[in-house]
Amino acid sequence: MSAKHIFTIVAAGAMLLAACGKKTNTDKDMNTLSFNKEQAAAMTVIACHEARGDQSSLAVAIGEGFDAGLTANQMKEALSQLYAYTGFPRSLNALGTLKKVMEQRGDVEMGAESSPLPGGYDALKQGTEVQTKLSGQPFNYDFCPAEDYYLKAHLFGDIFARDLLTHADRELVTVSALSGLEGVMPQLVAHVRGALNMGVTEEQLHAIQSALYDNRLIEESMRLESAIAQVIGDVYPIASPSAWPLGEPNDAYAKYFTGQSYLALLDSVSGLCNVSFEPGCRNNWHVHHGAVQVLICVSGRGWYQEWGKPAVELKPGVTIAVPEGVKHWHGAAKDSWMQHLTYHANAKPGNSNEWLEPVTDEQYNTLQ
Numbered sequence: 335m336s337a338k339h340i341f342t343i344v345a346a347g348a349m350l351l352a353a354c355g356k357k358t359n360t361d362k363d364m365n366t367l368s369f370n371k372e373q374a375a376a377m378t379v380i381a382c383h384e385a386r387g388d389q390s391s392l393a394v395a396i397g398e399g400f401d402a403g404l405t406a407n408q409m410k411e412a413l414s415q416l417y418a419y420t421g422f423p424r425s426l427n428a429l430g431t432l433k434k435v436m437e438q439r440g441d442v443e444m445g446a447e448s449s450p451l452p453g454g455y456d457a458l459k460q461g462t463e464v465q466t467k468l469s470g471q472p473f474n475y476d477f478c479p480a481e482d483y484y485l486k487a488h489l490f491g492d493i494f495a496r497d498l499l500t501h502a503d504r505e506l507v508t509v510s511a512l513s514g515l516e517g518v519m520p521q522l523v524a525h526v527r528g529a530l531n532m533g534v535t536e537e538q539l540h541a542i543q544s545a546l547y548d549n550r551l552i553e554e555s556m557r558l559e560s561a562i563a564q565v566i567g568d569v570y571p572i573a574s575p576s577a578w579p580l581g582e583p584n585d586a587y588a589k590y591f592t593g594q595s596y597l598a599l600l601d602s603v604s605g606l607c608n609v610s611f612e613p614g615c616r617n618n619w620h621v622h623h624g625a626v627q628v629l630i631c632v633s634g635r636g637w638y639q640e641w642g643k644p645a646v647e648l649k650p651g652v653t654i655a656v657p658e659g660v661k662h663w664h665g666a667a668k669d670s671w672m673q674h675l676t677y678h679a680n681a682k683p684g685n686s687n688e689w690l691e692p693v694t695d696e697q698y699n700t701l702q
Contacts, residue, residue, distance in 0.1 A: 363533075366502050367503055368500050376398050379546070381514075382510045382514040382546060385416070389431045406444045407446065413428045462491075464491070465485060465486055512525055513554045526558075527565050543559050546558060575610065575671040578633055580596045596609070604677055611673070612671060616664065618691060619692075620661070620687055621659060622658060622678070624658065628678070629656065631652045631674045635647065636666040637665060640656075
């Protein structure tokens with residue numbers, strides 16, 4: 335990549351940040367949240383809706399943010415930061431929504447602005463220090479030096495140096511936004527760890543998850559729950575990731591599953607069940623003898639695969655009729671819960687299930 339292209343990208347980011355307004359001095363501990371509980375919950379929902387691109391829900395969340403005492407400049411700062419995580423289009427759309435809400439409300443609290451940077455400020459040096467603290471160790475992305483420079487000098491340098499939001503505030507914003515995106519679980523896990531390194535407490539992390547759940551961002555909440563569990567290793571109260579019942583831990587079949595699943599019997603006559611898979615959970619390869627198994631995905635995202643064939647993505651509404659005698663498996667995606675209804679059709683007397691070997695991590699991890 336040419337120096338001209340690098341300059342263009344960095345300059346564009348600087349222009350977006352400059353849109354937050356003039357700077358004034360502030361003095362705060364950068365390693366603690368500056369939001370109270372209501373403001374933290376409101377900022378969580380704002381950041382998540384920005385990532386999801388849901389402008390109508392974002393407008394409501396912004397209004398609730400003002401009601402909680404967030405200032406216009408705090409929201410500008412958070413939404414402009416997120417261009418580095420969710421892209422310019424989502425960031426600019428969200429800033430446009432913020433502008434509309436401000437115009438509709440009329441008199442809003444603009445609030446303080448970022449302090450001027452000191453003379454001789456070295457963005458690369460400062461950003462390297464911040465990134466090292468966030469990561470818990472020195473981080474160098476040697477595979478792509480240009481990306482490594484953007485991360486250090488611009489994201490963790492230019493952006494994180496703006497003290498309107500603390501480093502802990504910024505990690506709350508980042509974790510909340512990444513929870514709203516599919517396919518970024520490694521980054522979400524890394525930023526859950528980074529949030530702890532930047533002063534966000536375990537209780538405050540769980541409060542982010544609760545705020546998402548309380549605002550009906552169920553899959554996003556469960557995604558974050560999984561990431562927190564991977565970092566902290568704790569067990570958080572289980573709730574259904576959708577309106578479909580979670581049921582009880584599927585202990586009777588646990589030995590045939592990798593990860594945790596739950597079973598809810600919906601109709602005892604037909605045998606209709608709802609099976610819930612936590613992120614990364616899948617059952618072993620298996621065969622149904624003397625019956626056709628029907629799967630109807632009702633929530634989240636997952637996979638179905640027959641032996642020797644490509645995997646089929648499961649999303650709400652996808653229906654699979656598993657042929658009798660065909661070796662197959664099904665389960666959740668790595669970064670999402672998945673729920674499917676299941677029942678047997680064309681069942682013959684003496685029908686049975688034959689459980690086989692687990693789906694290996696090597697097989698599973700090829701699926702995106």
